[in-house]
Amino acid sequence: MYNYIEHGKGATAVSTHQEDPEKYAEFMERIEAGEKIEADDWMPDEYRQTLIKLISMHGISEIMGALPEKEWVPKAPSLKRKLGIMAKVQDEMGHGQLLLRVAEDLMAPYGKDREDIMQDLLRGDLKFHNVFHMATKSWADAGLIGWLVDGAAIITQTNMLDASYGPYQRALQRICAEEVFHAQHGEAIIMALAEGTEEQKAMLQDALNRWWPALLMFFGPPTAETTGSSKQEATIKYRIRKSTNEGLRQAYLDKYLPRIFSLGLTVPDETIHYDEEKKKWIYQQPDWNEFKQIISNNGPRSQARLRLRKIAHENSAWVREALATPVVTA
Amino acid sequence: MSLVETAEQAKQDAAYKEALVEVLYQLADDDFIISYRGSEWLGLAPHIEEDVAFSSITQNTMGHAMLFYQLLEELGEGDADALAHERISNERRNGTYFEIKNGSGTYLEEPQYDWALAVVRNYLYEAFKKVKLEEALKSSYAPLRNTADKVLMEQPYHLGHWKTWITQLQDSSQEAKERIQSRLDEAWKQIGDAFELGPKADDILAKEILSSSETLKQRWLDSVKETLTYVPNGDLASELGNGRAKEHTDQLDQALATLSEVYNSDREAVW
Ligand SMILES: [Fe+2]
Ligand SMILES: [Fe+2]
Numbered sequence: 001m002y003n004y005i006e007h008g009k010g011a012t013a014v015s016t017h018q019e020d021p022e023k024y025a026e027f028m029e030r031i032e033a034g035e036k037i038e039a040d041d042w043m044p045d046e047y048r049q050t051l052i053k054l055i056s057m058h059g060i061s062e063i064m065g066a067l068p069e070k071e072w073v074p075k076a077p078s079l080k081r082k083l084g085i086m087a088k089v090q091d092e093m094g095h096g097q098l099l100l101r102v103a104e105d106l107m108a109p110y111g112k113d114r115e116d117i118m119q120d121l122l123r124g125d126l127k128f129h130n131v132f133h134m135a136t137k138s139w140a141d142a143g144l145i146g147w148l149v150d151g152a153a154i155i156t157q158t159n160m161l162d163a164s165y166g167p168y169q170r171a172l173q174r175i176c177a178e179e180v181f182h183a184q185h186g187e188a189i190i191m192a193l194a195e196g197t198e199e200q201k202a203m204l205q206d207a208l209n210r211w212w213p214a215l216l217m218f219f220g221p222p223t224a225e226t227t228g229s230s231k232q233e234a235t236i237k238y239r240i241r242k243s244t245n246e247g248l249r250q251a252y253l254d255k256y257l258p259r260i261f262s263l264g265l266t267v268p269d270e271t272i273h274y275d276e277e278k279k280k281w282i283y284q285q286p287d288w289n290e291f292k293q294i295i296s297n298n299g300p301r302s303q304a305r306l307r308l309r310k311i312a313h314e315n316s317a318w319v320r321e322a323l324a325t326p327v328v329t330a
Numbered sequence: 331m332s333l334v335e336t337a338e339q340a341k342q343d344a345a346y347k348e349a350l351v352e353v354l355y356q357l358a359d360d361d362f363i364i365s366y367r368g369s370e371w372l373g374l375a376p377h378i379e380e381d382v383a384f385s386s387i388t389q390n391t392m393g394h395a396m397l398f399y400q401l402l403e404e405l406g407e408g409d410a411d412a413l414a415h416e417r418i419s420n421e422r423r424n425g426t427y428f429e430i431k432n433g434s435g436t437y438l439e440e441p442q443y444d445w446a447l448a449v450v451r452n453y454l455y456e457a458f459k460k461v462k463l464e465e466a467l468k469s470s471y472a473p474l475r476n477t478a479d480k481v482l483m484e485q486p487y488h489l490g491h492w493k494t495w496i497t498q499l500q501d502s503s504q505e506a507k508e509r510i511q512s513r514l515d516e517a518w519k520q521i522g523d524a525f526e527l528g529p530k531a532d533d534i535l536a537k538e539i540l541s542s543s544e545t546l547k548q549r550w551l552d553s554v555k556e557t558l559t560y561v562p563n564g565d566l567a568s569e570l571g572n573g574r575a576k577e578h579t580d581q582l583d584q585a586l587a588t589l590s591e592v593y594n595s596d597r598e599a600v601w
Contacts, residue, residue: 063373063378066372066373066381067373070369070372070373070437071438072592073369073372074366074369074370074437074588074589075588075589075591075592076592077415077592077593077601078411078415078593078601079392079395079396079399079410079411079414081601082369082392083389083392083393083396086369086385086388086389086392087389089372089373089385090382090385090386090389093372093373093378093381093382093385094382096378097378097379097382100378139592139601189601192600192601193601195600196599196600196601197596197599199596199599200596200599304439307440308373308374308441309373311374311440311441311442312373312374312375312376312441312443315374315442315443315444315445316375316376316377316445318445318503318505318506318509319376319445319499319506320376320377321503321505321506322498322499322502322503322505322506323498323502325502325503325506326502
């Protein structure tokens with residue numbers, strides 16, 4: 001899912017076409033002709049680095065994204081819901097695994113691997129997606145994540161289904177197929193609440209009110225000026241994605257606002273409306289400074305969730321060490 | 331004893347039904363609590379691949395619990411969701427060793443969980459479950475035979491998974507070896523009640539619903555001794571109480587409070 005957010009260490013190589021202008025031209029021709037680049041093919045350093053950042057952020061977001069939902073897995077209110085949410089969160093971990101493998105292949109020439117990704121995450125050098133820094137306060141949040149966060153993921157991921165990098169493109173095919181089930185799982189929870197008791201309806205509306213700004217932020221800032229950095233240009237230039245952040249957000253609003261309203265729900269933005277002339281939704285911008293704070297690990301649950309990963313990492317140090325020790329058979 | 335084909339038939343013999351539901355509660359409650367403890371581990375396993383595999387097993391195990399609760403529902407014990415969520419700890423029949431927490435802290439804050447406990451407990455549990463279900467294949471209650479058969483199709487993968495872990499860890503680094511051995515010592519003191527059949531044991535045997543406690547224990551010991559390179563001395567004990575007789579620790583109460591928190595916020599609502 002998860003589109004590009006500027007990485008902590010802004011170490012992107014510059015003007016890589018100068019490293020070998022001929023190879024670069026050939027490379028650009030290939031991707032413009034719709035060919036797929038494979039892991040062992042020549043690629044400009046800027047392309048490789050853009051992919052590493054994009055895919056490791058995507059992968060780690062899947063993994064960190066399991067944590068907010070996990071909070072509700074043991075609490076799911078029926079056997080059916082327990083099974084459903086377990087399956088969903090397991091899929092997300094699976095997506096993380098798949099993507100980290102793609103990222104690891106790209107990092108190999110730099111002598112880096114999975115452990116570096118984890119260390120970058122724990123140090124705060126590798127960002128994870130803004131939505132996964134937020135608190136989950138009720139069961140409605142668990143449904144809302146499936147419905148609207150996975151719904152947003154479907155929009156950004158299908159936008160990259162034709163990505164120029166083959167291994168990523170193939171991973172996305174599989175991920176998108178599963179995301180559709182996730183959105184259905186979320187929608188089923190939401191429908192039960194929307195058709196339920198007054199308390200259930202209120203719980204749902206409250207969840208939507210709290211999540212709305214984070215959902216708008218999901219697609220990233222509209223322009224580079226908004227937060228001072230946005231690498232959407234590089235991903236578009238290299239045919240990794242097609243649309244801009246704002247284009248994706250508009251597609252999302254087009255798809256979900258009618259559904260939200262038809263369930264009798266509202267969004268916490270009195271100004272929101274569709275402008276027939278401009279053919280787009282006019283909405284109140286979320287606080288992009290807050291967005292920057294959130295993805296810099298200063299969101300409501302950023303540190304707590306990183307802490308969970310850190311504890312897990314530390315507590316299993318002996319396991320990693322043991323696995324590296326050859327088994328002595330009796 | 332001739333085969334009892336349906337729930338309706340079982341219900342006509344009150345003593346038979348009473349003995350039968352004891353066995354079903356044991357099977358359902360064991361899977362349910364083991365799956366709950368597994369779900370607390372989600373996102374905290376030693377590596378991502380393990381998280382994926384472990385959560386798959388946890389999910390299957392919850393599915394198995396559901397099948398057994400459904401058998402109880404057919405016998406008139408109440409709705410499967412109510413059986414899973416509403417019963418308090420002194421109505422539960424799971425083995426006490428399966429209910430103890432994964433470590434200090436909670437799954438939400440400071441989960442200082444011990445992978446050695448996860449490996450030892452899940453391995454011992456799956457080995458036990460295999461024996462119990464294989465014995466259930468001979469049960470006089472046909473729906474139990476069928477369900478045991480279904481569950482046993484998925485179960486070899488679960489057992490194999492934990493067997494691989496314990497095999498890898500028990501003779502690797504000194505630290506791993508010590509951690510595994512001390513968790514095995516602990517297990518030997520706590521797992522005893524799992525092999526009990528509870529207050530209706532005599533009827534369970536007389537009506538050929540399940541094999542004896544001794545058979546279960548002996549077959550299990552034979553099986554784990556093939557894998558374990560360290561087997562604690564002494565008999566199995568039940569230091570935490572007898573779960574089959576509905577005795578439990580307060581750690582089960584805490585688990586139940588969590589897993590039924592949303593359900594209990596409105597038992598009548600549709601979730
Ligand atoms: Fe995903
Ligand atoms: Fe998803």
